[in-house]
Amino acid sequence: MLPLGPPSGPHRIARSSARAARGPGARRRPGGILREYEFTFVIQPEISDEGVQAISQRFEGILAHHQSEKLFYEDWGRRRLAYEVRNFQKGHYQVLHFLSDGKVIPELERSARLDDSILRFLTVLANEHVTDVEARRTEGVALEEERRKRAAEKAVRDAEEAARAAEEAAQLRDDARDDDDEDDDDDRDRDRDDDEDAE
Template sequence: MLNHYEAVFILTPVLSDVQMKEAVEKFRSVITENGGEMVNEENWGLRKLAYPIQKKSTGFYNLFDFKVQPDAIAKLELAFRRDERVIRFLTFKMDKYAVAYSEKRRKTIKEKKEK
């Protein structure tokens, strides 16, 4: 049974656009190689951090919404920890209410883009 997860990770701001896309692709492939399915992916861009981390005050934020077996989460988080481009990450299992909220949020974002 596939569980629904959401992962937010922050990449260091000194990356070029190509390096950032390469890092995002690396984490996406960890999910898909372990039998996962990407539901949604968002790049929130360069944002100011709430507090400095590793002497950096900004970072590239990314959000993954995906379904995967629970044992694959350990592999994904290990990939986050080993990659020096990742400043912070958070992965959590979504319950049915969080999944419904996420779907509603995606729908409203899609409607705003169409206007």
């Protein structure tokens, strides 16, 4: 007769107690090899840049508390969501790349879950075996500097575009004023011609 329930006995107990000691679904990491993770989160669009910065700093503090290392941030900006989330159609996307043994992830996700300004979040394993940590740090610093440079260039382009738009709007107002003056002159000429014809 075959047993109907789960296996029992000393092997079952030993396996479950070892798993409980490491946590559910945990695997042993030989030699303390670090993994690279991407933590993507979407913030409500009306949150100010200072608020977004405060949220990012809170996540960095959690990483530091768990001896994990931030590599770099990616700010994807405000984008349209694939579907409406809590009556929001847009969100401010941020991606945090970091090195960790994985123990920090539950705390990051718990913090994101408790923050009402975060609409959605997702943690993804980007690289399972980061063997050259120093090279990855250097890449992270270079990517962060490149991101800052692109952001500065974009700010300059946006400022130039805003100045150009303001200049065009002023030119259109001046042209409209000139057209109104010409129309007034035409009306006066027509009135004068009508008066002369009436005499």
